[in-house]
Amino acid sequence: xxxxPIKPSKISDAISEQLKELIRSGTLKxxxxxxxxxxxxxxxxxxxxxxxxxxxxxxxxxxxxxxQGGGTYxxxxxxxxIVNPLADLLRDNPDAISxxxxxxxxxEELAASYAALRATADDxxxxxxxxxxxxxxxxxxxxxxxxxxxxxxxxAIAEASHNFALVHITxxxxxxxxxxxxxxxxxxxxxxxxCEEIHDQHQYIFEAIVSGDPDMARNAxxxxxxxxxxxxxxxxxxxxxxxxxxxxxx
Amino acid sequence: xxxxPIKPSKISDAISEQLKELIRSGTLKxxxxxxxxxxxxxxxxxxxxxxxxxxxxxxxxxxxxxxQGGGTYxxxxxxxxIVNPLADLLRDNPDAISxxxxxxxxxEELAASYAALRATADDxxxxxxxxxxxxxxxxxxxxxxxxxxxxxxxxAIAEASHNFALVHITxxxxxxxxxxxxxxxxxxxxxxxxCEEIHDQHQYIFEAIVSGDPDMARNAxxxxxxxxxxxxxxxxxxxxxxxxxxxxxx
DNA sequence: AGTGATAAAATGGTCCGACCATTATATGGA
DNA sequence: TCCATATAATGGTCGGACCATTTTATCACT
Numbered sequence: 001x002x003x004x005p006i007k008p009s010k011i012s013d014a015i016s017e018q019l020k021e022l023i024r025s026g027t028l029k030x031x032x033x034x035x036x037x038x039x040x041x042x043x044x045x046x047x048x049x050x051x052x053x054x055x056x057x058x059x060x061x062x063x064x065x066x067x068q069g070g071g072t073y074x075x076x077x078x079x080x081x082i083v084n085p086l087a088d089l090l091r092d093n094p095d096a097i098s099x100x101x102x103x104x105x106x107x108e109e110l111a112a113s114y115a116a117l118r119a120t121a122d123d124x125x126x127x128x129x130x131x132x133x134x135x136x137x138x139x140x141x142x143x144x145x146x147x148x149x150x151x152x153x154x155x156a157i158a159e160a161s162h163n164f165a166l167v168h169i170t171x172x173x174x175x176x177x178x179x180x181x182x183x184x185x186x187x188x189x190x191x192x193x194x195c196e197e198i199h200d201q202h203q204y205i206f207e208a209i210v211s212g213d214p215d216m217a218r219n220a221x222x223x224x225x226x227x228x229x230x231x232x233x234x235x236x237x238x239x240x241x242x243x244x245x246x247x248x249x250x
Numbered sequence: 251x252x253x254x255p256i257k258p259s260k261i262s263d264a265i266s267e268q269l270k271e272l273i274r275s276g277t278l279k280x281x282x283x284x285x286x287x288x289x290x291x292x293x294x295x296x297x298x299x300x301x302x303x304x305x306x307x308x309x310x311x312x313x314x315x316x317x318q319g320g321g322t323y324x325x326x327x328x329x330x331x332i333v334n335p336l337a338d339l340l341r342d343n344p345d346a347i348s349x350x351x352x353x354x355x356x357x358e359e360l361a362a363s364y365a366a367l368r369a370t371a372d373d374x375x376x377x378x379x380x381x382x383x384x385x386x387x388x389x390x391x392x393x394x395x396x397x398x399x400x401x402x403x404x405x406a407i408a409e410a411s412h413n414f415a416l417v418h419i420t421x422x423x424x425x426x427x428x429x430x431x432x433x434x435x436x437x438x439x440x441x442x443x444x445c446e447e448i449h450d451q452h453q454y455i456f457e458a459i460v461s462g463d464p465d466m467a468r469n470a471x472x473x474x475x476x477x478x479x480x481x482x483x484x485x486x487x488x489x490x491x492x493x494x495x496x497x498x499x500x
Numbered sequence: 501a502g503t504g505a506t507a508a509a510a511t512g513g514t515c516c517g518a519c520c521a522t523t524a525t526a527t528g529g530a
Numbered sequence: 531t532c533c534a535t536a537t538a539a540t541g542g543t544c545g546g547a548c549c550a551t552t553t554t555a556t557c558a559c560t
Contacts, residue, residue: 010542011542011543012542012543020339023339024339024343024346036510036511036512037511037512038510038511046543046544047543047544047545048544048545048546049299049542049543049544049545050542050543050544052303052512052513053302053306053542053543055512056303056306056307056310057306057310060306060307060310060311061310061338063338063339066511066512066513067511067512067551067552068511068512068513068550068551068552069510069511069512069513069550069551069552069553070510070511070512070551070552070553071510071511071512071552071553072511072512077339082418082419082422085418086415086418086419089414089415089418093414096414096415099413099414099415099416100415102360102364102413102415102416103357103360103413103415103416103419106356106357106359106360106416107353107356107357109356110352110353110356114352163349163352163353164346164349165346165349165350165352165353165423166349166352166353166356169353169419260513260514261513261514262513262514286539286540286541287540287541288539288540296514296515297514297515297516298515298516298517299513299514299515299516300513300514300515302541302542303513303514305541316540316541316542317522317523317540317541318521318522318523318540318541318542319521319522319523319524319539319540319541319542320522320523320524320539320540320541321523321524321539321540321541322540322541501560502559502560503558503559503560504557504558504559504560505556505557505558505559506555506556506557506558507554507555507556507557508553508554508555508556509552509553509554509555510551510552510553510554511550511551511552511553512549512550512551512552513548513549513550513551514547514548514549514550515546515547515548515549516545516546516547516548517544517545517546518543518544518545519542519543519544520541520542520543520544521540521541521542521543522539522540522541522542523538523539523540523541524537524538524539524540525536525537525538525539526535526536526537526538527534527535527536527537528533528534528535528536529532529533529534529535530531530532530533530534
């Protein structure tokens with residue numbers, strides 16, 4: 001007969017649970033640095049051994065990593081189980097990049113639709129901020145900054161979906177494709193017309209999310225991503241997707 | 251370039267490795283009580299915090315259990331030596347589970363749509379086979395076999411999308427939820443009417459893919475998965491709907 | 501101004517000693 | 531023998547201290 005565990009009353013468990021929730025909710029993202037042990041002691045009002053036990057437990061579970069003198073950092077829990085095998089796959093089979101792109105696009109449509117449903121005021125503000133940053137970078141013809149801003153814009157949308165799995169997987173795929181993306185981005189942005197259309201599509205996505213219409217957001221994302229896909233496939237043929245087709249989707 | 255792990259050389263690691271070896275070799279059998287922390291301090295010539303760290307690490311891995319005043323004992327079941335941090339994050343966290351489910355559903359819609367476009371004759375035959383196996387298991391009221399068959403059916407669809415990344419991520423999410431899904435499945439299938447409706451939905455998905463209509467396939471998948479989501483939420487805690495209810499009630 | 505070495509601060513790792521809460525064991529009386 | 535109590539053993543928590551490493555700030559030098 002298996003009875004209840006009864007005892008969650010260890011201080012370190014309470015601490016580690018709290019930290020785990022911060023990681024799950026996305027407040028602490030992979031790569032982020034945790035407060036130092038002594039700061040946590042002050043903030044939580046517990047002793048350092050208790051804090052250490054909590055961090056030890058998280059480290060044993062592979063959720064954080066600690067370096068003496070450095071600090072404690074949030075580990076990426078998705079990478080080992082999902083992305084690493086994908087990275088291996090990509091190494092052996094570069095053609096699979098289009099598969100990953102396809103996958104990412106599906107996730108982004110999903111994220112856009114959920115973001116429209118669940119984005120808080122703060123989320124919308126953040127998305128708007130990223131959108132404007134992207135527009136500025138584009139206007140300044142700063143390709144590298146624009147690529148970063150584009151990733152930040154799409155990640156902000158993913159975070160606004162308030163779905164931790166979606167956020168983590170999207171981020172992982174972004175990281176996975178980051179190198180490839182820059183060159184693609186450069187090739188895309190060489191055409192001012194394409195650049196402008198992409199900006200408009202971003203604006204449609206942004207407006208759809210702000211207006212809270214999940215279907216519109218999903219369609220806007222789909223339009224944008226299928227346009228990107230078509231443009232990448234038809235490189236050297238800037239007129240491959242004209243504005244009317246992009247607006248109507250395919 | 252991946253360098254060597256250098257040297258952890260943490261005292262607690264050396265201790266925990268030594269204890270782990272004792273357990274692995276059978277010197278310490280499940281249920282055995284290991285020496286008290288203070289005894290280990292004397293025997294190993296290290297400080298008590300180091301011993302505690304080592305024991306904490308073993309406890310986090312589930313290899314030993316400690317009771318205040320009682321002592322530390324080798325766990326009865328030491329099978330799960332490897333721990334998936336993600337699975338740990340999901341345990342006792344319904345929100346996280348529904349996040350992963352949501353994510354999986356989005357991917358499955360995508361897979362259904364692509365499967366409709368790209369499925370070969372062999373793919374369609376395989377999907378049909380899995381579909382019938384699932385129907386048989388359901389008719390036989392064999393819940394465990396039905397759960398396996400359901401996974402096989404959806405995985406066959408993912409494979410038919412001919413997208414490596416989609417297949418891989420879908421499989422990862424399936425594995426992640428495998429433990430949780432069985433109980434969910436049991437709760438769903440207790441209702442014959444629900445069981446029948448799910449069968450019909452599977453059939454719609456199957457037919458849409460065979461007919462080669464991506465939009466129909468996507469819609470069929472969406473209908474199916476939102477129905478599953480609604481049913482699970484309705485079976486569980488009615489008060490847990492909050493933000494998710496709007497997302498699924500479309 | 502840029503650069504590189506050096507000093508200072510921050511941070512995790514280790515250790516000590518103490519006390520508390522819980523459990524197991526020994527003790528003693530019925 | 532049996533049960534309640536007292537005692538001992540054990541893990542849990544705490545505070546402080548010091549060390550090793552890393553990061554950051556400082557400053558002299560070119």
